[in-house]
Amino acid sequence: FSGMTIGALLLTTAGCGGGAAPAANSGSQGGEAAKIGVISYLTGGGAAYGQAIKEGLDLAAGEINAQGKLKVELIYEDSRGEKTEAINAANKLINKDNVVGIIGPTLSGEMFAAGPIADQAGVPIMGTSTTAEGIPALGNFVFRNALPEFLAVPQAVEKAISTYNLKKVAVMYSNNNDWAVSGYKTIESTLKKNGVEIVATETFADKDTDYSAQLTKIAALKPDAVMVSSLYQEASLVLKKAREIGITVPFVGTNGFNSPELIKIAGAAADGAIVASPWFPGKQDDKVQKFIADYKAKYNNKIPDQFAAQSYDALYMFASALEKAGSTTDRQKLRDSIANIKDFQGVTGKFAFDEKREPVMNATVLIIKDGQFTELK
Numbered sequence: 546f547s548g549m550t551i552g553a554l555l556l557t558t559a560g561c562g563g564g565a566a567p568a569a570n571s572g573s574q575g576g577e578a579a580k581i582g583v584i585s586y587l588t589g590g591g592a593a594y595g596q597a598i599k600e601g602l603d604l605a606a607g608e609i610n611a612q613g614k615l616k617v618e619l620i621y622e623d624s625r626g627e628k629t630e631a632i633n634a635a636n637k638l639i640n641k642d643n644v645v646g647i648i649g650p651t652l653s654g655e656m657f658a659a660g661p662i663a664d665q666a667g668v669p670i671m672g673t674s675t676t677a678e679g680i681p682a683l684g685n686f687v688f689r690n691a692l693p694e695f696l697a698v699p700q701a702v703e704k705a706i707s708t709y710n711l712k713k714v715a716v717m718y719s720n721n722n723d724w725a726v727s728g729y730k731t732i733e734s735t736l737k738k739n740g741v742e743i744v745a746t747e748t749f750a751d752k753d754t755d756y757s758a759q760l761t762k763i764a765a766l767k768p769d770a771v772m773v774s775s776l777y778q779e780a781s782l783v784l785k786k787a788r789e790i791g792i793t794v795p796f797v798g799t800n801g802f803n804s805p806e807l808i809k810i811a812g813a814a815a816d817g818a819i820v821a822s823p824w825f826p827g828k829q830d831d832k833v834q835k836f837i838a839d840y841k842a843k844y845n846n847k848i849p850d851q852f853a854a855q856s857y858d859a860l861y862m863f864a865s866a867l868e869k870a871g872s873t874t875d876r877q878k879l880r881d882s883i884a885n886i887k888d889f890q891g892v893t894g895k896f897a898f899d900e901k902r903e904p905v906m907n908a909t910v911l912i913i914k915d916g917q918f919t920e921l922k
């Protein structure tokens with residue numbers, strides 16, 4: 546019976562919304578640790594995204610706790626890239642763990658499912674990799690510090706158009722992934738705006754492994770480039786097959802291409818793939834280079850990718866917002882404090898939220914050359 550009582554009490558607290566979160570305590574100076582929930586894609590086909598996110602968060606948490614001003618405790622839930630798992634994770638973190646805020650989930654589709662739950666419970670939630678159109682519009686407690694595709698994709702597409710003088714292009718996307726569909730729509734509108742002809746639009750689904758039908762059709766049309774909106778698992782197989790059947794033209798990708806796992810799986814077939822990112826490890830900036838050095842020291846000489854960089858920045862944003870809020874437990878205060886972030890300087894550059902809570906940040910257009918992301922100038 547006592548277990549049931551505790552459960553009911555926690556539900557009551559959470560059900561009252563952010564304004565009624567447990568009484569504020571003095572978060573700083575040795576107060577209780579701020580409990581932050583993390584929903585991440587930690588196992589399954591796209592786990593390289595979630596693992597990078599976890600590594601960035603763990604590095605930041607260690608640094609923040611060592612500084613001694615504020616203690617943070619991360620509570621991880623693996624959503625496996627599934628909407629239902631993301632919903633279960635959000636409910637557990639909100640009602641059982643009583644977190645002050647949530648970082649994640651990894652995929653926009655997961656955020657479309659879990660974001661409204663956090664919003665209704667009055668718990669701030671921030672995606673670090675959710676780039677589809679419409680994320681902050683889910684509610685006042687929903688944030689992202691990921692570069693939205695409506696800012697990233699036009700830059701990559703237009704850079705490719707001007708660099709390679711593109712006249713006709715083929716497009717491919719995963720049609721059962723909310724984010725991939727959103728990215729595809731931005732590709733399409735950018736091509737139309739720039740007067741580039743779309744000679745073919747081919748679809749597939751997440752977890753597909755055979756792309757020969759779509760690519761054979763595309764090869765016959767001899768496009769100047771192929772633009773693909775999908776996660777790395779699918780994109781790397783598309784690239785491999787395309788190169789195998791003689792499609793040598795540049796590929797332009799959406800955010801899924803930003804994982805080095807794409808290069809690992811596709812190998813040399815990834816060369817010539819173009820993508821926009823707010824993260825570029827070659828940037829000559831002290832903060833960036835220190836982050837890379839610390840990350841390499843902690844993770845076996847591994848270079849942090851965009852997903853690690855964005856989650857690292859996200860936890861520092863939470864920490865600075867919690868300090869300004871003066872509480873480690875007040876969800877409403879944390880929400881307001883995050884919304885007020887204006888001049889944050891992270892490893893992904895300068896960051897602010899606009900009046901719609903959309904990130905204001907800059908991107909670099911990258912191209913994979915000899916198995917490395919380099920700046921496309």
Ligand code: 1QQ
Nearest residue numbers: 652653675676724800801
């Ligand atoms: C989204 C994305 C994915 C590439 C994250 C891994 O951008 O789902 O919004």
